[in-house]
């Protein structure tokens with residue numbers, strides 16, 4: 001941590017903020033500080049400084065460098081599947097590119113259950129011979145090749161599978177919009193002696209949906225694949241006409257423990273209070289992970305650049321974190337959030353596929369709403385169209401911070417449906433990212449970061465486990481969280 005003179009660290013520091021550039025000249029400029037303070041006559045509590053925030057926004061809006069950085073990252077390394085060489089290469093490139101901005105970032109190494117995609121094959125043998133376009137879910141395990149008939153298992157509920165005539169030894173075709181968790185349809189299929197599952201994609205156009213098979217890293221007991229909607233519906237039509245559909249399945253993908261890393265860049269503040277701004281770094285391997293979540297990777301880069309240029313030191317410490325392992329089970333944020341145990345953390349901001357911002361979301365933390373309303377008002381002409389939202393949701397990197405009782409924030413945002421549809425697949429590439437999206441979103445995100453790092457009336461406190469349980473219950477998230485094994489509240493008696 002940088003040391004500050006006693007004078008800088010107290011009241012005078014508040015007066016001097018707009019002249020932060022002067023600070024680097026050290027103690028000899030104390031007189032300069034004093035004069036600047038007199039000229040400003042800023043009352044205590046005037047932070048954050050509107051002029052600094054406006055300059056951050058203006059520069060971010062005019063800056064294409066984060067979009068260009070993301071273009072290079074995707075084109076040079078492809079998808080960033082955690083543990084894969086492309087991910088590791090992209091980690092080092094990001095550190096280098098931050099360094100070129102004058103931002104020192106470090107790798108926070110950790111181990112997690114990993115998964116390596118192999119040359120998997122699902123080939124139709126009857127009624128005709130052709131390979132199907134498929135992608136195994138992560139944590140699928142290798143097996144010897146086998147041939148099997150296909151059977152429609154509908155939504156994959158236990159009763160759907162129990163009603164089948166002879167499911168033994170067959171491959172189940174699972175409906176696109178099922179809400180049955182993987183653990184449940186897998187258990188029912190295993191019980192019936194089935195050998196594999198093909199999950200029809202909910203998006204058409206030959207798209208696949210790469211996704212995790214297990215939030216806990218537990219290997220799947222039978223292979224589960226995403227299959228294109230067109231090929232899935234074709235097989236369903238054949239089955240409904242009483243035809244036999246026969247496939248050959250050979251999975252070479254495998255689970256293995258991997259070592260990977262988060263990237264952390266810290267801007268030490270005048271106090272230990274901390275604001276964490278995070279985005280997942282990893283993506284699926286089929287495309288370039290440009291929208292999911294190259295957007296967040298680039299937005300954090302833009303925030304680093306603007307803080308470095310305009311506000312390297314603030315009231316609070318700012319920690320920017322690029323998380324790895326999100327797609328496979330929020331691994332990087334589950335590692336990082338508990339490391340903040342003994343530190344006062346004012347808020348965590350999560351950036352997962354934030355397109356053009358429409359609202360800033362307090363994620364169920366009511367006490368954040370007035371602060372975020374003040375932030376929205378400070379945006380002037382760029383005020384958010386939908387203002388402040390307060391809707392909690394589950395399944396990205398804010399969740400582990402919420403489980404630590406840390407107030408969390410994200411954005412409601414717009415990405416064109418004809419672009420966002422490609423996420424998790426081959427076509428999630430930089431050409432789907434509107435060149436205005438990263439500058440415009442980064443302007444709002446960098447402004448929020450600066451605002452949270454300096455606003456005085458931010459209640460810095462940890463929510464108790466009972467309070468957090470209430471927040472999740474109120475949002476109706478218990479069933480989904482239990483479905484993926486993330487519900488640590490059972491020992492707390494109901495309030």
Ligand SMILES: [Zn+2]
Nearest residue numbers: 292293352353
């Ligand atoms: Zn994502």
